Amino acid sequence: MHSVVDWLAFAVREDGRLVRSLGLPPGSGIIENIGEPFTFELPYWAGDRPADIIPWPGEEEESYAPPFPPPELGEDALRALCGFVQEGRPEPDDVDADAVELYGFHVRDPHGPGPAEQEAEVRRAVEDTDPPRSSPLSPDGSLVERDALQPVTSSS
Structure with a gap:
């Protein structure tokens, strides 16, 4: 789910077999709809959860392709x-997803440099790197190269 762009996709497999897959981007409608909808989806498909869309200036309301807000269905999918x-209100x-502890793993090349060598290599690279530069625009529109350590004044 990506609520910033109203996008949703999910898939469910049981015993290695795909039983449901749904993909809904905002601009092109349904791009994947495999299997029978789950119970939590039914109000959306029945029209009980329509999208309340305010179109951008100069854009028609009909340009919003999904018949309902994908992020809302995404929240219901996550819960179910x-x-x-x-992003929704917890029931x-x-x-409490924040209380779930997950384990992480770091995979290393057994023949590569160890952690201390890698850290030393990064330190050397940082030391060998030139300081950052910036090039603001001058009043005439040309770029003016400026050292990052040089203070910014209103005349530059």
């Missing part, structure tokens, strides 16, 4: 399939 929500029975 995973037991928590990301009393929801899992």
Whole structure:
């Protein structure tokens, strides 16, 4: 789910078999709809959760392709399939996702440099790198190269 652009996609497999997959980008409508909708999807497909869209200036309201807001369906999918929500209001029975501890792994090349050598290499690279430069525009529109350590004044 990507709520900034109203995009949603999810898939569910059971015993290695795809049972449901749905992909809804905002501009082109349904790009994937495989399997029977789950119970939590039914109000959306029945029209009970329509998109309340305010079109951009000069854009028609009909240009919004999904018949409902994908992020809202995404939140309901998260709750039904995973037991928590990301952006919606948590319900009393929801899992506190922030309290779930996950393990991470760091994979290293067994024949490559060790952590101390890698850290030393990064330190050397930083020391060998020139300081950052910036090139603001002058009043006539040309670029003026300026050292990053040089203070910015209103005349530059």
